[in-house]
Every structure is written in structure tokens, then in C-alpha cells.
Amino acid sequence: MSSTYANDQTKTLRRSILWRTILNAVLFTAVYAAAVFLVELFKPALSNFVFYTVLDGVGYTLYNLLSSLYYLVAAGVYLIGMILVIRAGINRALRYFDALFEAVEGMLVEEGSPIDLPAELSSTALALNGIQAERERSERAAKAAEQRKNELVVYLAHDIKTPLTSIIGYLTLLSESPDMPIETRARYANITLEKSYRLEELIEEFFEITRYNLQTIPVERSRFDVTLFCQQVIDEFYPQASSRSLEIKLEAPDELPTFADANRLSRVFNNVLKNALSYADEGSVVEVHVGESVIGTVNWLKIMVVNRGREITPEHLDRIFEKFYRGDDARTTASGGAGLGLAIAREIARAHGGDITAASENGMTSFAIWIPQAGF
Incomplete structure (x- = not known):
């Protein structure tokens, strides 16, 4: 609950308890x-009745004592009454706390039950219901991610058997x-190497799932030339691009110093570029744009990767960027991974204080990596 929310709720309770107590005191x-x-x-008349009837006219001293105690008793009764009024106000405040504790306990025990509090605690009830709804959404997302992970493990285990069977078969x-003729032997050896x-890759994806769940993402920034950095990563993808007649075009300044974790950023760019090459139309150009952009008072490094290919639906x-999420047909493709590349890339970008955004329209899909920069 925000401080503003809490302050508003405190003021509401204070007014409710204070004015109710004052009203009760005035009525009393x-x-x-x-x-x-x-x-x-x-x-x-009452005095005469007491003196002549009750005391029978003989208890003059006792009568004077009772008369003198009258005002003292009246003041005492009033004081006791006011104490009871104030006590009722305090008890009412404590009942609010009891209701609040019961509501919080209900959040932990009864899932999905809306929180109902007195009208004076309506702001708190609204905030607690929001927290409960967010917690339930998080739990559902965690369960869905766990289920997707388990499904992926099953699919990957099944997929591993295919190349392993082929490797054993060709080696046999x-x-x-x-x-066996040299040409046939060479062909079988090449097929065995490809299957290996x-x-x-599949075994690495198993380790990727484990690392994603167990590792945090520490960031150790340093200064380096991001233009040279991007060119080096692009060069590593030359064999993959050539196999599908793809061209990777880099548009960047001759030199662009940046401040980031080079190893982590390499993984981000690697994952995004790999995704672009996997889904780009054969024979097309994958564009990489590197530059800086000032938004407000923050200077941002922006690396954008654009490819032409199948459009990604808004859904x-x-x-x-969800972990373990893949399109339905990714499971049947040779390049279908564990659905962790983009999720990990976003987490690394956010660990830097940045983010990754995606857009897809008219057959052009783009991913933009944003990393905030410190002054040089």
C-alpha cells in the first residue's frame, strides 16, 4: 500500500473514531x-422525602452527609460515564485492527475470497484486494511457467532421442x-557431425532451463566500443546466415563508447540476433542499427535488430518475453529452443536498468535493446 494510500486511510479512521467518540460524549x-x-x-421534594420518611427526621447528621456527597457522587458518575465513552471509542479502533488482521489471515488461507472490511476501511480493503489479485496472477503465471517448463523438458527429452538414435545408427x-566407399563414409560422417x-544444442537447452531458475544476473559494467562489439557478434553468425543466404547489415557510428557489462550484453544481442536470423525470410537482409538516443535527461544506448519474415501476432x-514461451509451431522446428533466449535477454537488459521492446507490422519485426548510459 502506498504512503498516500496509508495516510488517507489513517485520516479516515481518525475522523471516524474521533467524531464518533465526540458525538457519544456529547450525547452522554x-x-x-x-x-x-x-x-x-x-x-x-426528594430531600423532604428522604429526611422525613427515610430517616424519620432523626438522622440530621446523616442527612447533611448525604447532601454533601451529592455533588461528589454526581461528578463521579459523570467521570465514569466519560471513561466508558472513551473506552468504547478505543474498543472500536481495536475492532478495526481485528478486522484487518482477520482479512490478512484470510488472504493467506482462503484463495479467491474477496476481502470485506467495515466502510471506514474501504481504502484498505481496496488495496488488499488489489494485492490479493496480483498475488493470484503471479501464482497462476508461476504455475503456467512451471507447466511449460515441464512440457519443454518432455519435448526436449524426446527430441534428444532422435539425433542420438541417428548418431548411433551411422556410427554403427x-x-x-x-x-565402405570413401564418399559414403564421408557423407555418413558429416551427417553424424550435424546430429552431434x-x-x-538440445543438451545446452537443458542446462539453460536449470541456470535460468537458479542464477541471478549480476551486472559488472565497463567501458568498450559498442560498434566493434556488435561487429564481432555479427561475425560469429556468418555461417548461420550464409546457410540461408541471409545478409546482416550493420549501421553504426565508426566508434561508439558505451558503459555496460560486455559479457551480459553480448548474450542479449546474441539472443536477439539469433531469433531474427531464425525467423527471417531466406535471402533477405537482417538490419542492425546502433546509436544513442536522449529521452528526457537520460542518454540511452539503442541497438535495434530488424528482419523481414513472418509477422508476430499481437497475442x-x-x-x-515470457520464460519458456514459444509459438505453437516452434516445437516442431529444428531451431525451436527452450523459449528462454528472449526472456533472459530482457532480464539482463532490465538488470542494467534498461529494457527490450518488440514490434511487428507489415512483415517487418524489430527488437530494440535499451541500455542507460552514464557520463564519460
Whole structure:
């Protein structure tokens, strides 16, 4: 609950308890004053009745004692009444706390039950219901992520069997046929190597799932040239791009110093660029734009990766950075990963104080990496 929310709730309770207590005190005083007025009105007759009837005219000393105690007793009764009024106000305040504690306990025990508090605690009830709704959303998201992770483990375990079976099969052929023609042997060896690479990728995805759940993302910033940095990462993707006749075009200043964790940022750019190459149209150009942008008082490093290919629907675009999330058809593609690349990339960007945004329209999909910069 925000401090403003808490202050408003405190003021509401203070006004409610204070004014209710004052009103009760005024009502008690009015009733008591009326009672005293009636006693004073009938006091002569009452005095004669007490003196002549009760005391039979002989207890003059006792009568004087009772008369002198009258005002003291009246003041004592009024004081006791006011104490009871104030006590009722305090008890009412304590009942608010009891209701609040019961509501918080109910949040932990009864899932989905709306929190109902007295009208004076309506602001608190609204805030607690919001907290409960957010907690339930987080729990549902965590359960969904856990379920997706378990599904991915099953799919990856199944996928691992395919290249492993092929590797065993081709190695068995090579072992049992020593007189196999050189061309056939070379072809089988190449196929075995490709299957081994794919098996390595799948095993790495298993480790990726574990690392994502167990590791935090520490950031150790340093100064480096981001233009040279991007070119080096792009060069690593040359074999993958060439296999699909893709061109990676870099547009960046000749030199652009930046302040970030180079190792972590390399992973961010690597994951985003890998995603772009995987889904770009064959023979197209993947563009990488590097520059700085000033928004407000903050200077931002911006790395944008744009590819032409299948458009991402708004539904998938909203969830593309969720961990373990993949499009339905990704499971059947050779490049379908564990659905962690973009999720990890966003977490690293946010650990820097930045973010990653995505857009897809008219067949053009872009990912923008934003990293805030300190002064040089």
C-alpha cells in the first residue's frame, strides 16, 4: 500500500473514531445534564422525602452527609460515564485492527475470497484486494511457467532421442562396414557431425532451463566500443546466415563508447540476433542499427535488430518475453529452443536498468535493446 494510500486511510479512521467518540460524549453529557436537571427540579421534594420518611427526621447528621456527597457522587458518575465513552471509542479502533488482521489471515488461507472490511476501511480493503489479485496472477503465471517448463523438458527429452538414435545408427554403419566407399563414409560422417551439433544444442537447452531458475544476473559494467562489439557478434553468425543466404547489415557510428557489462550484453544481442536470423525470410537482409538516443535527461544506448519474415501476432508479441514461451509451431522446428533466449535477454537488459521492446507490422519485426548510459 502506498504512503498516500496509508495516510488517507489513517485520516479516515481518525475522523471516524474521533467524531464518533465526540458525538457519544456529547450525547452522554446531554442525557446526564437532563438527568441532573430533573434531580435538581425535584430535589426539595426528594430531600423532604428522604429526611422525613427515610430517616424519620432523626438522622440530621446523616442527612447533611448525604447532601454533601451529592455533588461528589454526581461528578463521579459523570467521570465514569466519560471513561466508558472513551473506552468504547478505543474498543472500536481495536475492532478495526481485528478486522484487518482477520482479512490478512484470510488472504493467506482462503484463495479467491474477496476481502470485506467495515466502510471506514474501504481504502484498505481496496488495496488488499488489489494485492490479493496480483498475488493470484503471479501464482497462476508461476504455475503456467512451471507447466511449460515441464512440457519443454518432455519435448526436449524426446527430441534428444532422435539425433542420438541417428548418431548411433551411422556410427554403427561406419564401424561394421570398414570397406565402405570413401564418399559414403564421408557423407555418413558429416551427417553424424550435424546430429552431434544438434544434440549439443538440445543438451545446452537443458542446462539453460536449470541456470535460468537458479542464477541471478549480476551486472559488472565497463567501458568498450559498442560498434566493434556488435561487429564481432555479427561475425560469429556468418555461417548461420550464409546457410540461408541471409545478409546482416550493420549501421553504426565508426566508434561508439558505451558503459555496460560486455559479457551480459553480448548474450542479449546474441539472443536477439539469433531469433531474427531464425525467423527471417531466406535471402533477405537482417538490419542492425546502433546509436544513442536522449529521452528526457537520460542518454540511452539503442541497438535495434530488424528482419523481414513472418509477422508476430499481437497475442504472441505480448508474451514473447515470457520464460519458456514459444509459438505453437516452434516445437516442431529444428531451431525451436527452450523459449528462454528472449526472456533472459530482457532480464539482463532490465538488470542494467534498461529494457527490450518488440514490434511487428507489415512483415517487418524489430527488437530494440535499451541500455542507460552514464557520463564519460
